Amino acid sequence: MKDKIFAQGYCFPKIFIFFILGCLLGTYYEEILWYIRFGEVTNRDGLIYTPLSPIYGVGVLIFVLLLGRHNESRNLLKTFIYASLIGGMTEYITGFIASNFFGVKFWDYSNYFLNIQGLTTIPFMAFWGIGGTILMKVIYPWLSKWIEKIPYKIGQPIYLVILIVVIVDLFLTYSAFFRMGMRNAGKKPLTFVGDIYDKVYDDEFMYEHFPVMRPNDD
Numbered sequence: 001m002k003d004k005i006f007a008q009g010y011c012f013p014k015i016f017i018f019f020i021l022g023c024l025l026g027t028y029y030e031e032i033l034w035y036i037r038f039g040e041v042t043n044r045d046g047l048i049y050t051p052l053s054p055i056y057g058v059g060v061l062i063f064v065l066l067l068g069r070h071n072e073s074r075n076l077l078k079t080f081i082y083a084s085l086i087g088g089m090t091e092y093i094t095g096f097i098a099s100n101f102f103g104v105k106f107w108d109y110s111n112y113f114l115n116i117q118g119l120t121t122i123p124f125m126a127f128w129g130i131g132g133t134i135l136m137k138v139i140y141p142w143l144s145k146w147i148e149k150i151p152y153k154i155g156q157p158i159y160l161v162i163l164i165v166v167i168v169d170l171f172l173t174y175s176a177f178f179r180m181g182m183r184n185a186g187k188k189p190l191t192f193v194g195d196i197y198d199k200v201y202d203d204e205f206m207y208e209h210f211p212v213m214r215p216n217d218d
Helices: 012-038 054-067 076-101 122-147 152-184 192-200 203-209
Strands: none
Touching: 012 054, 012 122, 012 152, 054 076, 054 122, 076 122, 076 152, 152 192, 152 203
16 A cells, blocks of 8 residues: 555546535635625535535536646647636536526526526636636646645545545435425425425525525526
8 A cells, every 4th residue: 555646647536636626616716706796605505515516526527537638738729728618518508407407597697798598608618718727737737746645545535435425415415406396396206205305405495505596487
């Protein structure tokens, strides 16, 4: 175990770490931005039990997955263009799924300049491009080296515990959203699990935990 290097090279544990960092930074970025704009402290977690915002984590995850392998040889302009497209598509698809499958909206850019069906905007895509370029050209190479310096016997068990916790939270959160959509469509639970969700994760709980969320028809 002494000879093993934790998260060496281009591997799943390292990619997962970047996903978690993206989720955390996204949550606190959204909360700070909301406070600056509206002077209110609000919860911008994307999951029920952990302070993670998956939209940002998925954005970082996709950046690393698609741009990580040939990062050193790719120039800045190509990185910016690819990152803009990746970020915009991620935001669009996430918003589309939330609206059409869960019946809720987490954002609506319909009144923003150069918006695309209210799910993303060209300026926001450019911000994704800038952020993705900084991530891949500055943060990724530097942080990758530091991650590999974590002792294997410390990093590996911590990584496994966090992985399990996040998987469970992702499942509970999105199944709760799914049941919420079914419940609001007037569909009764098919099993006792649905009854449990209706009691534990009722609409009041969901809207209280995700205060910026609103029904799809608002």
